Amino acid sequence: MRRPQLALALLALAAAVATGATASSGAEPGLTANTILLGGTSPLTGPASAYASVARGANAYFQYVNARGGVNGRTIVYKIVDDAYNPAQTVQATTQLVEQDTVFAIFNGLGTAQNEAIRPYLNQNKVPQLFVASGATTFGRDYRQYPWTIGFQPSYQAEGWIYGTYLARTKPGAKIAVLFQNDDYGKDLLAGLRRGIARSKVKLVAAQPYEVTASDVQSQIVALKGSGADVLALFATPKFAIQGYAFAGRVGWRPLIINNAVSNASNIMTAASEGGSTKTVENSISIAYLKDPTDATWRDDAAVRLYRTIMARYAKGANVKDVYHVYGMAVAYETVRLLKAAGKNLTRAGVMLQTRKLNDPANPFLLPGISIRTSATERFPVEQVLLQRWSKGSWKTFGGLWGYRAG
């Protein structure tokens, strides 16, 4: 008696899962009289789990809105599914959200390849892919092919262009060395930088790629130092940006360092300065569009105070200094505004229509002056930023607003 167990086991299995069948109503998916179901993937585990804060911040804001009556009488239920930053798992998790949980929309899924992997599926099924958490230019540019998709943050190309233009204006003759991640994210930033310094006296003298799977970037930093550059641009995710700072310091290189927004959270900068003991991070330049909770400028700002209250109530134990929570709240705020504008008779198509006419002059979690605007032919919601400089343990913004129209 050995093999029949197999059959028995499989039959038992069949019986066990038979109860798992789901029923969906005939009306718009993901809606009931008093709830809206949103779903999204987030790297709760795996190499990018630091970004899990984004979803946590957004969820805290939705709970706050729900406690105050929700959106047009409906509360928002936000289901977060882990994808471990693996696009194959993003696909599985997203089909689960669409087919099993029947969400109204996919909200703020995180990662470039992750969102590219699910984009055709969502567009074929006419499921909104709202406010993608990636700065890849394609999410704003290719709306004709993918009308059900919209991004949120400034595109990586825009960011690179701003650094390039800033250097061309303020440091003529500068020689730039770039460390970039060898994928669309790193290459988009690099392409933007190139465009920004075109026809100026600033030169790109070296660019070194690294793989996400690399263990460190020491050899790249040594090679970049050897190029004789006086500006180092770190187009790298937090782990590698921190290493970039540390290795530059260790080999005695003191260039002006440009650090991309992906890795400019204050806690990362503090880690890069090895707890404030090294000076490599001083005077680093980066862009900002969020109110940084560690910046003393915003200590008494109403939105940052609200942020702290919401975190204390709905995200107990989370690190309040983590700016990714603010990002999550900024996106959640805009989503609530979008759903309100779409009216009581919510439809997926109606919401997408509203994404084409966003007009929010003052999202409270974004820096003052930054407005969110889209139109039928312009699908990049946040396109304005400020430059900021790291000094004595925090970021200080300087200069006026920078804008970029994607071409």
Place this chain on the structure above:
Amino acid sequence: MSRRSLGIAGFALAAVAVFLLPRFISDFRAQQFAYVGIYFIALLGLNLLTGITGQISLGHGAFMLIGGYTTAILISNQDPPLELAGHLFTNDMTDYWTIPIAGLVAGLAGFLFGFPALRLTGLYLALATFAVAVAAPAVVKKFDTFTGGGGGINLFDVEGRTGRSVTDPATFESTEGADVFGLHVASFNEWLYYLCWTVALVMFAAAWLLLRGRFGRSLRAVRDSELAAASSGVNLARYKTLAFGISAFYAGVAGSLLAIATTFVNPDTFPITLSIFLLVGVVVGGLGSLWPLVFGAIFIHFMQIEWAQRAEAVIPNFIPILGDIDTDLPGAPAVAFGVILILIMLAFPGGAAGLLRSLQSLAARGYGRVR
């Protein structure tokens, strides 16, 4: 009944159960069990190498990667078309026909890897195979004109050559369905389920036939004592490299199916953790066992997808010794997962197969007493 006819009867029953299962579960669950089938194939292969032949591999994700990319490249229309030795490849194969090719390409890679692996044993072999899994994604990015680099290859929009063309899975618009291998299926999920499990059952039967005779005995002899095996006339080099090749063939087929299922490949879809999860699956199923590997496949599929979101609820309620872990901290679910794995290994060192064996002997003893 002899053991052999019992085996055949069991296999037939299993085939019927697999065939009928989608009638009882939702369309979406069918998709989840399709993934279980994919992992089952990969585990069969890894088990043949690690459980039967005693050669540890921490790099089977790399062979899945080879299979997955082979399939993706053969289906997708490369622009411009690939030209090799004057011959123009149009790369427009239908997805399921690429499965055997993907298996063969991965199998060949595994066979070749088997030669340097001959010189390594135990931990050193584990490290060498691990290195392959670490290096594979970087190699893929290196040849980005061919593989799409970090952005990968998206097969979703490829018209008419993938299972996605069967129907619209969410809304069931255009439910004329399709015939695959003479079987009518109504949705992509059902199509995927039948494809994966048809292949899985064939691969399972092949593994069973392969391991029950002289070949299987030789492999087991290599595992138990290389010296004894060699002195009994077993050619160690031949059997080890063959085991690597066959094992990689299985992994390649699984990788091919994974690419078909997710309609997307990029280097991150075959991370190092995949290789580790495969080894976990083999151990949970039971090293050296065959059909109990299904439990290993179920374990790794549902753990990967469900664990992080359920950890928060499960840890404090069911696993008291982990109650103090702050589940909101990044990495907390992974740490808890590791602890649970250690506990499982301590409690059931033989995996699901070992557990079933001890239940069986317990039952047999019970019978004896009653009589």
